[in-house]
Amino acid sequence: MKRFKSLMIGALTAVLAVTAVGCSSSSEQEQQVLNIYSWADNFDQDVIKDFEQKFNVKVNYDVYGSNEEMLAKIQAGASGYDLIQPSDYMVGTMIQLGLLEELNKANIPNMGNIVSTFKTPPFDKENKYSLVYTWGITGIAYNKKYVKETPTSWNDLWNEAYKGRVIMLNDPREVMGMALIKNGFSNSTTKTEELEKSFADLKKVVPNVVAFDTDNIKQKMIAEEAWIGTVWSGDAAFIHAQNPDVEYVIPKEGATIWADTMAIPKGAKNKEMAEKFINYLMDPEVSVKNYESIGYSNPNEKAYPLHSEEYRSNKMVFLDTADIARAEWLVDVGETLQQYDRYWTEMKSGR
Amino acid sequence: MLNKKPVKLLALPALLWMGALFVLPMLMIAILSFLKRGTYGQVVYEFTLNNYIRIFDPLYGQIFWDTLVVAVLTTLFSILCGYPLAYYISRLEKSSQQIWLLLVMIPFWINFLVRSYAWVIILRSQGVINTFLQSLGIISEPLPLLYNSGSVLLGMVYTLMPFMVLPIYVSLEQMDRRKLEAAYDLGATPWKAFWHVTLPMTKTGVVTGSILVFVSSIGMFVVPDVMGGAKSALIGNVIQNQFLSARDWPFGSALSIVLMLLSMLLILLYFRATKASETKEGSA
Amino acid sequence: MKTLRGNALSGYSWLMLVFLYLPILILVLYSFNDSRINATWTGFTWKWYVSLFENRQVMQALMNSLTIGVISSVIATVLGTAAALAVKHYSLRWSNIFNGLMYLPIVIPEIMMGLAMLVLFSQMQMELGKVTLILAHVTFSMPFVMVIISGRLADMGKDLEEASQDLGATPWETLRYVTLPLIMPGIIAGFLMAFTLSLDDFIISFFVAGPNSTTLPLYIYGLVKRGVSPEVNALSTLLIVSTVLLVVVAEIFRRKDSKNNQSIL
Numbered sequence: 001m002k003r004f005k006s007l008m009i010g011a012l013t014a015v016l017a018v019t020a021v022g023c024s025s026s027s028e029q030e031q032q033v034l035n036i037y038s039w040a041d042n043f044d045q046d047v048i049k050d051f052e053q054k055f056n057v058k059v060n061y062d063v064y065g066s067n068e069e070m071l072a073k074i075q076a077g078a079s080g081y082d083l084i085q086p087s088d089y090m091v092g093t094m095i096q097l098g099l100l101e102e103l104n105k106a107n108i109p110n111m112g113n114i115v116s117t118f119k120t121p122p123f124d125k126e127n128k129y130s131l132v133y134t135w136g137i138t139g140i141a142y143n144k145k146y147v148k149e150t151p152t153s154w155n156d157l158w159n160e161a162y163k164g165r166v167i168m169l170n171d172p173r174e175v176m177g178m179a180l181i182k183n184g185f186s187n188s189t190t191k192t193e194e195l196e197k198s199f200a201d202l203k204k205v206v207p208n209v210v211a212f213d214t215d216n217i218k219q220k221m222i223a224e225e226a227w228i229g230t231v232w233s234g235d236a237a238f239i240h241a242q243n244p245d246v247e248y249v250i251p252k253e254g255a256t257i258w259a260d261t262m263a264i265p266k267g268a269k270n271k272e273m274a275e276k277f278i279n280y281l282m283d284p285e286v287s288v289k290n291y292e293s294i295g296y297s298n299p300n301e302k303a304y305p306l307h308s309e310e311y312r313s314n315k316m317v318f319l320d321t322a323d324i325a326r327a328e329w330l331v332d333v334g335e336t337l338q339q340y341d342r343y344w345t346e347m348k349s350g351r
Numbered sequence: 352m353l354n355k356k357p358v359k360l361l362a363l364p365a366l367l368w369m370g371a372l373f374v375l376p377m378l379m380i381a382i383l384s385f386l387k388r389g390t391y392g393q394v395v396y397e398f399t400l401n402n403y404i405r406i407f408d409p410l411y412g413q414i415f416w417d418t419l420v421v422a423v424l425t426t427l428f429s430i431l432c433g434y435p436l437a438y439y440i441s442r443l444e445k446s447s448q449q450i451w452l453l454l455v456m457i458p459f460w461i462n463f464l465v466r467s468y469a470w471v472i473i474l475r476s477q478g479v480i481n482t483f484l485q486s487l488g489i490i491s492e493p494l495p496l497l498y499n500s501g502s503v504l505l506g507m508v509y510t511l512m513p514f515m516v517l518p519i520y521v522s523l524e525q526m527d528r529r530k531l532e533a534a535y536d537l538g539a540t541p542w543k544a545f546w547h548v549t550l551p552m553t554k555t556g557v558v559t560g561s562i563l564v565f566v567s568s569i570g571m572f573v574v575p576d577v578m579g580g581a582k583s584a585l586i587g588n589v590i591q592n593q594f595l596s597a598r599d600w601p602f603g604s605a606l607s608i609v610l611m612l613l614s615m616l617l618i619l620l621y622f623r624a625t626k627a628s629e630t631k632e633g634s635a
Numbered sequence: 636m637k638t639l640r641g642n643a644l645s646g647y648s649w650l651m652l653v654f655l656y657l658p659i660l661i662l663v664l665y666s667f668n669d670s671r672i673n674a675t676w677t678g679f680t681w682k683w684y685v686s687l688f689e690n691r692q693v694m695q696a697l698m699n700s701l702t703i704g705v706i707s708s709v710i711a712t713v714l715g716t717a718a719a720l721a722v723k724h725y726s727l728r729w730s731n732i733f734n735g736l737m738y739l740p741i742v743i744p745e746i747m748m749g750l751a752m753l754v755l756f757s758q759m760q761m762e763l764g765k766v767t768l769i770l771a772h773v774t775f776s777m778p779f780v781m782v783i784i785s786g787r788l789a790d791m792g793k794d795l796e797e798a799s800q801d802l803g804a805t806p807w808e809t810l811r812y813v814t815l816p817l818i819m820p821g822i823i824a825g826f827l828m829a830f831t832l833s834l835d836d837f838i839i840s841f842f843v844a845g846p847n848s849t850t851l852p853l854y855i856y857g858l859v860k861r862g863v864s865p866e867v868n869a870l871s872t873l874l875i876v877s878t879v880l881l882v883v884v885a886e887i888f889r890r891k892d893s894k895n896n897q898s899i900l
Contacts, residue, residue: 062847072842076757077753078753078757097393216468216859338388358724358806365717376748379751432651435644449823455655456827457878460834460878463852465855469661509658521786521787556786566742590744591744591746603747607743611743
C-alpha cells in the first residue's frame with residue numbers, strides 16, 4: 001500500500017508542477033484571445049499560426065462533432081466562443097433562436113469574393129449572420145470492383161445484389177431527405193403523407209444496410225466493408241484518394257447540398273477579432289493555402305484561378321454547376337422534426 | 352453512542368457536494384420534463400403531460416424491453432468473465448494483486464472510442480480474424496462478425512469489465528478463508544465449497560458489480576453505434592437523439608426520468624431478491 | 636487435481652487478460668501504419684510519433700486530462716470514503732435513503748447530467764473550464780467510489796473495530812489504525828475506478844468544458860469526423876508502454892527493497 005501511496009503522491013506532484021509551469025508561461029503578457037469552436041481539423045495549422053503572428057492574437061481552437069452538440073451547448077448557456085461554424089440549416093435555426101450576432105460587413109471587405117451561389121443562400125438570404133466556409137453535396141459513392149453498373153439513381157441502393165453492403169449516413173434528416181427526393185418530394189417536406197410514403201420505401205432498404213455511420217463512413221468505404229452508399233462529396237474525394245476504385249456520382253433525382261459556415265454567437269467577447277479572422281480566411285491567397293491543405297471545396301471565386309491544377313480537376317471538390325443546380329438545401333422543419341425522429345426510431349427498432 | 356457522532360458527520364461534505372451539484376440539476380430535469388418543445392427546439396415554459404403520454408407508444412415499450420434484454424445478458428457475461436479473473440487475482444500474493452489490478456485497469460485508460468475502433472479493425476469483413484481464417488483456408492467467405500447483436504454484446508462486456516472485476520475482487524480479498532478450509536475439512540467437494548461458502552460470502556461484490564454493469568449498459572449508446580452499425584435502437588440512443596437530432600429536450604428529460612425510475616425499481620427488486628435468498632440460507 | 640484446477644483458473648485469467656489487451660495490441664500496431672486513417676495497412680512509419688510531439692493541441696489535451704483526472708479522483712476518493720464510513724453508522728432507514736441518493740447519479744443518462752450541470756454552471760455565472768470539469772468529474776465518480784467502499788465495509792463486520800475500542804482506542808485512532816487499513820483495497824479500487832472514469836469521460840465533459848480546457852476524449856471525439864488520426868494511436872501506445880513500464884520498474888525496486896531488508900534482518 002505504501003508503494004501505491006507514494007506512486008500516487010508522485011504522480012500528483014508531477015502533474016501539479018507541470019500545470020504550474022504551463023500556467024506561468026502562458027500568462028506572461030496581455031494578449032488578445034480568439035476562441036474558435038468548430039469541427040476538428042477544419043483549418044490549416046499554418047494559416048492559424050500566420051494569423052496569430054500578424055494580428056498578435058492567441059487562437060484557442062475547440063472542437064465539436066455535430067451541429068446539435070454545438071447548439072445544445074450554446075443553448076444551455078456556454079459562452080466564451082467568438083467564432084462558430086454551424087452548417088446551413090443550423091444557421092437558420094440559430095437565427096430563429098436569436099443565438100447569432102449580425103456580421104459587421106465593414107470589417108469583412110473580402111466578403112465579396114464569395115461565389116454568387118452562396119451570396120443568397122436560403123438559410124441566410126443576405127449573408128447577414130453567416131458566410132459559407134465550405135460546402136458539398138450528398139451523393140452516391142460506389143466501389144467499381146463490386147458495383148459493375150454505374151449507379152444513376154438512388155434506387156440503386158435498393159438493389160438486392162448489395163445486401164449487407166450498403167452504407168448510409170447516421171442522420172435522420174439526410175437519410176429521410178434522400179428517400180423523399182427519390183420519391184419526388186422535397187427533402188424538407190412537412191406533409192405527413194409524403195413522409196409516410198417515403199418512410200415505407202425506406203424501410204425496404206434496411207436489409208441491404210451494413211451500417212448507419214457518419215463519422216467512419218470513409219474507413220468503411222476504403223476498407224471495402226461497404227460497396228455503395230450515401231456519402232458527402234468531400235468525403236468521397238478523400239476516399240477516392242485512398243482507394244481509387246471508389247467513384248462518386250450525383251443521382252438523377254437530385255441530392256442534398258450542405259455548407260459549413262462562419263458565424264459569431266450572441267455575446268461573443270471578441271467579435272471584431274472574429275470578423276478579422278473571417279476576412280483573413282476570405283483572402284484569395286490565404287484561402288488557396290487553407291483549402292488545399294484541408295481538401296474541401298473553396299467558395300472563394302477570386303481564388304479559383306490561383307488553385308493548383310490537381311485541386312481544380314478533382315470532380316469531387318470542384319463540383320459540376322449542373323449538379324449544384326439540381327441539389328436542394330435542407331431547411332428547418334419545425335415541429336415536423338418529431339415525426340422524422342419517430343420514423344427514424346421505428347426504422348431502427350424494426351427488427 | 353455519543354462518541355460515534357463525529358464519525359456520522361463525515362458524510363456531510365459528500366452530502367453537501369451532491370446536494371449542490373447533483374440534486375439541483377436533477378430538479379431542473381424533472382421540471383424540464385413537464386415543459387413543451389418550441390418550433391425550433393427551444394424550451395417553452397408551459398406545463399404539459401404530453402411528454403409522458405408519448406412514452407406509452409408501444410414503440411418505446413419495445414425499445415425499453417430490448418434494452419433490458421441486452422443489459423441482462425451483458426451483466427451475466429460480465430460475471431462469467433469477471434468472477435474467475437477476480438478470484439484468481441485475490442488468490443495471488445499481495446504485491447502481485449496490485450500489479451494485476453493495474454494490468455486489468457490500464458486498457459481502460461486508453462480512450463474508449465479508440466479501443467472500440469480497434470475492435471472494428473479486428474472483426475470487420477477484411478479484418479484481422481477474417482483475414483487469418485481465410486488465409487488458413489478454414490472459410491472462403493468472410494464471416495459477418497460485426498454490426499450485429501453479438502458484436503454489440505461483446506463491446507458492452509469488454510467496456511464494462513472493470514465495473515465487475517473491481518467490486519468482486521474487493522469482496523473476495525477480505526473473505527475469511529478459514530470458513531472455506533472448514534468446508535473442505537467437512538468433506539465438501541471444491542464445487543460445493545465454492546457454491547455454498549465462497550459465493551455467498553462474496554455476494555456483496557457480485558451484487559455491486561452487477562448493478563454497476565447493468566445500469567451502465569442500460570444507458571450505453573456509443574457501443575451500439577460503433578460496433579452494431581447503429582442498426583438497433585436502444586433507449587440510450589433514443590434519449591441521445593432527443594438532444595442531438597430531434598432537439599426535443601423535454602421529451603428527452605421525460606425518457607430519462609422514466610429510465611431512472613425503472614432502474615431504481617430494478618435495483619430495489621434485485622436487492623430484495625438477494626436479501627431474501629440470504630435469509631433462506633440462514634434458516635436452512 | 637488441485638493444481639489442475641489452479642492451472643485452469645490461471646489459464647482462464649490470462650485468457651481474459653489477452654481479451655482485454657487484444658484491441659490494445661491492434662492500436663499499437665496501427666500507430667506504425669502509414670495511412671492517415673485506420674482503414675487499411677499501407678506500410679510502416681515512425682512519422683506519427685514525430686508529429687505527435689509537434690501537435691500542441693494533443694499534448695495540451697493530455698495534460699488537461701491527467702490534471703483533471705488526478706485531482707478529481709483524489710477528491711472523489713476522499714469524500715466517498717468519508718461518506719461510506721459515516722453511513723455505516725446510520726440506522727438502516729437512513730443508510731438506505733443515502734445509498735439510494737448515491738445510486739441516482741449512476742442511473743441517470745450522462746447526456747442529461749451534462750446538460751443539467753451546464754445549465755447550473757451558466758446560471759451561477761461560472762466560467763467554464765478546468766474547475767467546472769473537476770467539479771463535474773467528482774460528482775459522477777464519487778458514487779462509484781462510495782458503492783465499492785460501502786460493499787467492503789458491509790462485509791467487514793464490527794469485531795475488530797469493537798476490539799480496538801475495548802482496548803481503549805479513541806474512535807479516531809480506531810479509524811486511523813484499524814478501519815482504514817482494513818478497507819484500503821476498497822479505497823484503491825475506488826480510486827482506480829474514479830481515475831479511469833475521469834480519464835475516459837466524454838459526454839459530461841463535452842458540456843462543462845470551456846475554451847482552452849479540451850481534454851483528451853474531447854479532442855479525440857472531435858477528430859472522428861475526419862477520421863481519428865494515428866497520432867492518437869501513437870499517444871495511446873506511449874501511455875500504455877509508459878504505465879506498464881512504471882508498474883514493472885516499481886515492482887523490481889520493491890523486490891530488491893524487500894530482499895535488502897531481509898538480509899539486514
